[in-house]
Amino acid sequence: MSADSVKNIGLVFMVDYICTIKFEINNMNLHEYQGKEILSGFGVRIQRGLVAQSAAEAVAAAKQLTDETGTSWHVIKAQVHAGGRGKGGGVKLAKNLSEVESIANDIIGMNLITPQTSAEGKKVHQVLVAEDVYYPGETETNEFYMSVLLNRSKGRNMIMYSTEGGMDIETVAEETPHLIFTEEVDPSVGLMPFQARRIAFNLGLSGLAFKEMTKFATNLYTAYVKSDASLFEINPVLKTSDNKIMAVDAKVTIDDNALFRHKDYQSLRDFREENPIEVEAGELGLNYVDLDGNVGCMVNGAGLAMATMDLIKQAGGEPANFLDVGGTADASRVEAAFKIILKDPAVKAILINIFGGIVRCDRVAQGVIDAYQNMGTINVPIIVRLQGTNADIAKQLIDNSGLDVQSAVEFQEAADKVQAVLS
Numbered sequence: 001m002s003a004d005s006v007k008n009i010g011l012v013f014m015v016d017y018i019c020t021i022k023f024e025i026n027n028m029n030l031h032e033y034q035g036k037e038i039l040s041g042f043g044v045r046i047q048r049g050l051v052a053q054s055a056a057e058a059v060a061a062a063k064q065l066t067d068e069t070g071t072s073w074h075v076i077k078a079q080v081h082a083g084g085r086g087k088g089g090g091v092k093l094a095k096n097l098s099e100v101e102s103i104a105n106d107i108i109g110m111n112l113i114t115p116q117t118s119a120e121g122k123k124v125h126q127v128l129v130a131e132d133v134y135y136p137g138e139t140e141t142n143e144f145y146m147s148v149l150l151n152r153s154k155g156r157n158m159i160m161y162s163t164e165g166g167m168d169i170e171t172v173a174e175e176t177p178h179l180i181f182t183e184e185v186d187p188s189v190g191l192m193p194f195q196a197r198r199i200a201f202n203l204g205l206s207g208l209a210f211k212e213m214t215k216f217a218t219n220l221y222t223a224y225v226k227s228d229a230s231l232f233e234i235n236p237v238l239k240t241s242d243n244k245i246m247a248v249d250a251k252v253t254i255d256d257n258a259l260f261r262h263k264d265y266q267s268l269r270d271f272r273e274e275n276p277i278e279v280e281a282g283e284l285g286l287n288y289v290d291l292d293g294n295v296g297c298m299v300n301g302a303g304l305a306m307a308t309m310d311l312i313k314q315a316g317g318e319p320a321n322f323l324d325v326g327g328t329a330d331a332s333r334v335e336a337a338f339k340i341i342l343k344d345p346a347v348k349a350i351l352i353n354i355f356g357g358i359v360r361c362d363r364v365a366q367g368v369i370d371a372y373q374n375m376g377t378i379n380v381p382i383i384v385r386l387q388g389t390n391a392d393i394a395k396q397l398i399d400n401s402g403l404d405v406q407s408a409v410e411f412q413e414a415a416d417k418v419q420a421v422l423s
């Protein structure tokens, strides 16, 4: 495959790809050790390891691994939902049991800050104690990158791979895009043997490593499809000194919408790793994603919610969240949504944008008024745009309520009012 065909991936795909990695709505992220267990179940070779919640457990795990694999060196790896752990001091090599103990002691309970976490970092609750699979003198030329994901614009699965493993793939994409290869897979046919061979060839492999890589890619693709994942990212994939190909790291994201088919995966969810406001919103049946801005949004329908966020940005503001309250925006849902939005201290105004198709606008307006009164004081201005069935009655209700709620009929008018209260 040539550099030109890489360019042909196109901006849309790269953006889509980055979005998949960074903005995972409707997805369940797994820990490295959980992802590796799934991979192993599909015959993908993995770096063996055991999870530990304490230093004592880590030592016991290391002893067990030594009995099973013969290696006396181990890597201790923080288990948090963020990449770049190595750079933040969350991946360390231990050369004996006392180092296992002291490193595990240091990592468990630490606040791990990596390029992918917020400035506060993420608290580490557990570590993976893994066999050391790097032989002394091993160079990083033996580290590869491989991911499987959906190329939405083409409606096909995609294997993305590179000789530049162990590095941040966004950096590789920026600086040396010709070193990233892609293999498109027709989902109805699956990964063809010639494609698996092309991957091994492009990675410069031969002999046993070549055969191992075709098996690795084939099984990885099967794991991705069968587990209903939206992303499998293995960075690095290692060629060991005895030419075996194995997954050293695993970032796995399962599509929430398919979880009903995988009852055994549901227990893999680690709520400690998720945004607490998003978890609470999920329990209330609200589709909420926390964002960085200061304008809270309450919208019915995901499409209108996206358009509302665009409009806020166009008017010079920044959305504080994505929130789809769903089709039945009654008083109790509106109240629940208010509570969720107001948990974010950055919110300086709330824009409610409801299209009354199935739901009548006057009922939503009454819901807003009831919720507002039930909640006592809401200290931020609220702009409500209700459009559709009974929009005029709804506007009257809001205007006559005596509350600090402004009504708008047009989209632009709503955005302008938001801007006016912010400035």
Ligand code: GDP
Binding pocket: 047, 074, 075, 077, 082, 083, 084, 085, 086, 087, 091, 093, 130, 131, 132, 133, 134, 166, 235, 236, 248, 249, 250
């Ligand atoms: P990430 O930093 O969160 O992506 O975590 P990784 O699992 O990718 O580990 C980071 C780095 O640690 C890898 O790129 C390797 O260079 C190194 N590493 C991982 N496993 C081993 C191991 O078994 N032995 C040694 N010496 N290094 C390892």
Ligand code: MN
Binding pocket: 083, 084, 166, 235, 236, 249
């Ligand atoms: Mn990694």
